[in-house]
Amino acid sequence: MVELPVPSSERTLALGEKTETFVTFWLGEFYFGLPISEVVEINRxxxxxxxxxxxxxxxxxxxxRGQVLTAIDLARRIGLDGENAAEYNLIVRDEDEDKVSLLVERIGDIxxxxxxxxxxxxxxxxxxxxxxVRWVCQLPERLLVILHTRELFQESG
Structure with missing residues (x-):
């Protein structure tokens, strides 16, 4: 099991400023995030x-650990072109507490x-x-794409 990275400090937050916390990861050149409340663990x-x-x-x-989970190739699921070299299993849960393993290339920061x-x-x-895509956030040097977990779990139609 991989330890979650230490929170990134790209800029200093104002005291009392409302924030959201995301676990970030890479697929190709894209920088993605998921709300930290939806991430259970990260495994290699x-x-x-x-x-x-x-x-x-x-x-x-x-x-x-005895629980069988579906392994989703996240790049294919969201429609990214090309083959990705999935190195990590990002274990996430949806509103119904169902868990799934999302295969990602590289883990970023919290x-x-x-x-x-x-x-x-x-x-x-x-x-x-x-x-x-649930939300986007323009960071100083790149765009953070925040994924919509519920949609990832839905059957394709």
């Missing part, structure tokens, strides 16, 4: 057992972001399906 390369006839974005299942800098996503997002 759990063994994946393929599942026949599963959708293309489902890599298979993983055994996490990032505390001022609420007023979090915005609705634009209508068109180049390179991925918009329905998976």
């Amino acid at each position: 390369k759990l063994e994946i057992t393929p599942v026949p006839l599963a959708p293309a974005y489902i890599r298979g299942i993983v055994n996490l 990032l505390e972001v001022p609420v007023e800098s979090i915005e609705e996503p634009p209508e068109k997002i180049e390179g991925m399906e918009r329905r998976f």
Whole structure:
């Protein structure tokens, strides 16, 4: 199991400023985040057992201390092109407390972001399906794309 990174201090927050905290990670050149409340743990390369006839974005299942979880290739799920070298299993849960392993390339920081800098996503997002994007946040040197966990768990229609 990988320890969660120490919070990033990209800028000093004002005393009493409302913030949201995200676990961040990379898929290709994209920088993503998930609310920290939805992340259970991070593991490096759990063994994946393929599942026949599963959708293309489902890599298979993983055994996490006796609990069987679906392993989702996050890049494929959200519509990113290209093959990613998934190194980490980001274990997340949805509102119903169901857990899933999201396969990501690289883990970033724990990032505390001022609420007023979090915005609705634009209508068109180049390179991925918009329905998976909950919010965006322009950081000083890059854009943080905050994913919508509930949509990731939904069946494709």
